[in-house]
Amino acid sequence: MKRIIQNTDRRCLWKLFYNLGVKGMLGFNRFQRRLKKGEFFPAFHFISVTDDCNLNCQGCWVTGKKQNNRLEEGHLNQIISETKAKGSYFFGILGGEPLLYKSLFSVFRKHSDCYFQLFTNGTLLNAKVAEELRQCANVTPLISFEGDEQIADVRRGGKNVYRRTWEAIENATRSGLFTGVAMSVCKSNLELALSPAFINELIQKKVAYLWYYIYRPVGENSSPELALSREEIQQLREYMVNARTMYDIVIIDAYWDENGKGLCPAASGLSHHINASGYVEPCPVIQFAADKTGTQPLDELYRSSAFLKDLKQEIPQKTSGCIIMEDPSWVANFAEKYKAADTSGRGNEAERLRNMSPVASHGSGTPVPEKSWMYRFAKKKAFFGLGAYG
Numbered sequence: 001m002k003r004i005i006q007n008t009d010r011r012c013l014w015k016l017f018y019n020l021g022v023k024g025m026l027g028f029n030r031f032q033r034r035l036k037k038g039e040f041f042p043a044f045h046f047i048s049v050t051d052d053c054n055l056n057c058q059g060c061w062v063t064g065k066k067q068n069n070r071l072e073e074g075h076l077n078q079i080i081s082e083t084k085a086k087g088s089y090f091f092g093i094l095g096g097e098p099l100l101y102k103s104l105f106s107v108f109r110k111h112s113d114c115y116f117q118l119f120t121n122g123t124l125l126n127a128k129v130a131e132e133l134r135q136c137a138n139v140t141p142l143i144s145f146e147g148d149e150q151i152a153d154v155r156r157g158g159k160n161v162y163r164r165t166w167e168a169i170e171n172a173t174r175s176g177l178f179t180g181v182a183m184s185v186c187k188s189n190l191e192l193a194l195s196p197a198f199i200n201e202l203i204q205k206k207v208a209y210l211w212y213y214i215y216r217p218v219g220e221n222s223s224p225e226l227a228l229s230r231e232e233i234q235q236l237r238e239y240m241v242n243a244r245t246m247y248d249i250v251i252i253d254a255y256w257d258e259n260g261k262g263l264c265p266a267a268s269g270l271s272h273h274i275n276a277s278g279y280v281e282p283c284p285v286i287q288f289a290a291d292k293t294g295t296q297p298l299d300e301l302y303r304s305s306a307f308l309k310d311l312k313q314e315i316p317q318k319t320s321g322c323i324i325m326e327d328p329s330w331v332a333n334f335a336e337k338y339k340a341a342d343t344s345g346r347g348n349e350a351e352r353l354r355n356m357s358p359v360a361s362h363g364s365g366t367p368v369p370e371k372s373w374m375y376r377f378a379k380k381k382a383f384f385g386l387g388a389y390g
Contacts, residue, residue, distance in 0.1 A: 009176030056157030064220025065345030122168030186215035260367030321363015
């Protein structure tokens with residue numbers, strides 16, 4: 001906390017505390033009360049504002065689309081406003097690359113009472129962009145870091161990605177932004193993910209938090225050979241739990257509760273994904289939808305969606321991990337049963353899933369409970385520790 005206070009711009013720090021911290025906890029409490037009454041509306045949304053991107057990453061769900069889409073500014077504002085009306089003020093903003101969305105800063109400024117987590121590859125996060133984010137004050141950039149000089153270019157399908165990522169991190173922290181780094185951990189970058197030198201360098205660069213994902217083989221270039229084995233996932237989980245007690249940086253994961261049990265944010269109903277066409281997907285990697293925003297109020301959409309309701313009931317009966325990794329054919333069959341539209345933009349998602357071999361996910365392995373009381377509390381009460389479940 002001391003390091004965050006020292007390194008974060010004062011206005012950004014206030015928005016972090018109030019918009020994310022206070023409002024986030026209140027929003028989560030409202031979500032819990034809704035569940036007790038048998039009502040449903042997510043605690044927060046992930047929104048892909050555009051399919052456009054300047055890279056071509058392995059395992060990216062937007063690659064190979066026949067036509068890129070983007071949400072109109074008015075449509076995006078309506079989604080945010082309807083979500084705020086339910087007491088939820090936190091949004092994850094994704095792409096594609098969201099910094100290619102022309103109306104992005106206008107939306108951030110319009111909804112100054114919200115807090116946004118900006119998922120970016122960092123290659124467009126120059127000093128000017130960082131200063132604009134500082135002036136908005138209600139945005140935390142989460143910059144993807146996928147490997148060293150050689151690995152990064154292969155993983156991201158670009159050139160000089162490693163150098164450009166470090167430049168983005170420096171631009172963000174120099175501007176006093178509450179800055180995060182994300183890594184989709186796979187076989188090619190596992191060694192870096194488990195490296196104390198990597199974490200220490202992030203601390204030296206004044207990065208506030210590190211968010212570990214597990215690589216999920218999706219999209220046109222799914223590269224399933226990069227998926228971690230069950231033993232590697234267990235190794236990563238044990239490393240994160242120990243690292244939280246050792247390093248002066250917040251370490252976030254998206255897959256385990258405070259007792260080390262695997263969970264699925266889509267199955268729990270904590271969050272859902274709205275894609276750049278306006279479809280409501282269970283999560284970004286399950287690219288099927290039976291409901292579309294703009295056709296009816298969001299509150300009514302969630303209240304009437306049999307597809308989302310039954311998905312939340314059936315997934316926990318099969319796994320506490322990631323259903324699309326462990327049983328991809330089941331996802332295709334479930335979508336077909338509910339006549340859900342293929343929202344991948346490629347037109348062959350069901351076929352791809354039926355041809356995909358299952359891979360290990362976080363649902364298997366021996367539970368490793370959190371050792372730190374702070375993380376146990378955050379995962380139970382404090383808005384999931386900055387989206388630790390989502």
